[in-house]
Amino acid sequence: MGEKFHSSKPIYLQIIDKIHYQIVRGELRKGEKLPSVREMAIQMGVNPNTIQRTYTELERMNVVETRRGQGTFVTENQMVIADLTSQLQHSMIEQFVWNMKELGLQAHEIKRALETYLEEEKK
Amino acid sequence: MGEKFHSSKPIYLQIIDKIHYQIVRGELRKGEKLPSVREMAIQMGVNPNTIQRTYTELERMNVVETRRGQGTFVTENQMVIADLTSQLQHSMIEQFVWNMKELGLQAHEIKRALETYLEEEKK
Amino acid sequence: MGEKFHSSKPIYLQIIDKIHYQIVRGELRKGEKLPSVREMAIQMGVNPNTIQRTYTELERMNVVETRRGQGTFVTENQMVIADLTSQLQHSMIEQFVWNMKELGLQAHEIKRALETYLEEEKK
Amino acid sequence: MGEKFHSSKPIYLQIIDKIHYQIVRGELRKGEKLPSVREMAIQMGVNPNTIQRTYTELERMNVVETRRGQGTFVTENQMVIADLTSQLQHSMIEQFVWNMKELGLQAHEIKRALETYLEEEKK
DNA sequence: GTGGTCTAGACCACA
């Protein structure tokens, strides 16, 4: 899999983040089947209980549906996926703004800095 | 107390980042003395060798000056500090833009998303 | 066997010098693999950490390239090697001239002394 | 005193070198009194026996004279001092030529390299 | 006291 889980954040939350990203980026499409609990546990190198918790939590968020005897699937509900996207965007922006303020910039300076960067990049 | 180190990034690099931030934010001013290798090691809860490496790297970047038998000091060179600031800002923006593009946004969408966020925040 | 290290100059710097010489003299050719950290440590009779530091420094000077899991290799960049050669020559001459001046000789005397020596040697 | 004795070369020979240099550079003048064996031993941080051997050896080379009850003095004989000077010069040149040949240069190249350096320096 | 080097031995990621 590559990365292991270092952070103090619970592993099941880290895996949730990972799956969220995959959905938002379209690597996991609506209705697509996720690996079984056991298989995912092996892929991630963690205990199956951890994956179970991950899936349960994802279901509670309506991001996946579990069908007895069939497996776990990404929701068909486009709304949920769209929300997820905007949620991730939001936390990313939030983090960015917080970081920039830590560096001592004010709102308008942050905006200008981003614009300058995007201008440069266009060239 | 002293925070622990989560990420897979080497500890000495994380400490370098931390010190960079402190300088940029003015918590460490030009010419100011850093804690001794041993003291900082205790503060950070790491081995003195790790701090030694941190300080050596920082010196190589001209961010600090070390004077044998005296200690380690933030550079007097204002230029270096200014460069550091713009460097940190730049890498932060770069990371942000890259992340947002990963989520499928284009330049103008990123810009608008930020503006919207800052507007919301003002209220 | 492996020679011991006399001078007060740090061992890792002495080993760097040694490798520089080997490259300049063509004993180590461009692209050639250096002994692994552990093997070199045994050859030199020092701790692997010391060799690690040596290789890290050499990489920073662009004299070697390291490839994780593969080993450390002399750079393919002929320019770097050429620079290294002239650099070593220069520092050697500089040292020599400085020493001779310490003994009270002037430029033209140093030159004549060398010529005399080379004449004698030819015979 | 500053430097300690690291090299594998016997300490008494290292001290002899040191005194030779001091004489050649005029820091010790002809007829001047050297420190007593005991005092020099303390200055150098070595055993008095080692200094005794040093002085004996220096006397054998006619570089110093020992006068019972008075101490040890640099020879009055200008010839000896002159010889010493040329001897040191010689070994310095020898070392230099050897080093340059190690770098793959031939006699005429060494000569030209020195000339070029001295030209540059003059400016 | 300061920073700098070194050893010993461990664990990690990558291939």
Place this chain on the structure above:
DNA sequence: GTGGTCTAGACCACG
């Protein structure tokens, strides 16, 4: 197997 990081504890030179 490779290089890279980290800890533990030692010794050094400088001031």
